[in-house]
Amino acid sequence: MRFRFLTASLLALALATGAQAADSLAFDKAWVRATPPNAKVAGGFVEIRNSGKNADRLLSASSDAAERVEIHEMKMSGELMQMRHLTEGLVIPAGQSVQLKPGSYHLMLMAPKKPIAEGQKVSITLVFEKAGKRVLEFTAAKQAPEASSEAGHHH
Numbered sequence: 001m002r003f004r005f006l007t008a009s010l011l012a013l014a015l016a017t018g019a020q021a022a023d024s025l026a027f028d029k030a031w032v033r034a035t036p037p038n039a040k041v042a043g044g045f046v047e048i049r050n051s052g053k054n055a056d057r058l059l060s061a062s063s064d065a066a067e068r069v070e071i072h073e074m075k076m077s078g079e080l081m082q083m084r085h086l087t088e089g090l091v092i093p094a095g096q097s098v099q100l101k102p103g104s105y106h107l108m109l110m111a112p113k114k115p116i117a118e119g120q121k122v123s124i125t126l127v128f129e130k131a132g133k134r135v136l137e138f139t140a141a142k143q144a145p146e147a148s149s150e151a152g153h154h155h
């Protein structure tokens with residue numbers, strides 16, 4: 001009897017810990033690039049913060065708005081900007097945040113089914129190794145939400 005009780009307690013503890021781990025990811029500034037008609041791709045951007053004690057990994061993404069969604073990295077290679085498909089996913093280290101932003105890591109919506117209009121909400125499902133599935137609403141914009149104030153410094 002006592003053993004069974006202990007097992008049940010451990011199971012409850014494991015479930016509670018699992019739920020906590022799932023809460024260790026937070027998301028901010030989720031937006032997608034509004035596209036002209038017939039655009040073949042659209043970039044998706046979001047800041048992912050991992051406040052947990054374990055690293056997690058963004059494994060894949062999908063959306064009803066596009067044929068498929070890939071995880072990409074944009075990087076300078078000599079004088080060329082190159083884009084790489086991260087087939088192994090993207091690690092979100094413990095206690096850190098990773099920014100998916102223009103010119104860096106991003107989600108790439110391949111073959112959007114319809115043009116993405118400014119202000120529209122696009123739902124994208126992110127799949128993490130530990131935290132599982134998260135469905136996020138990305139707001140369509142022509143530029144990064146914080147880019148407008150930065151652009152102001154040029155004038």
Ligand SMILES: [Cu+2]
Nearest residue numbers: 072083106108
């Ligand atoms: Cu890309």
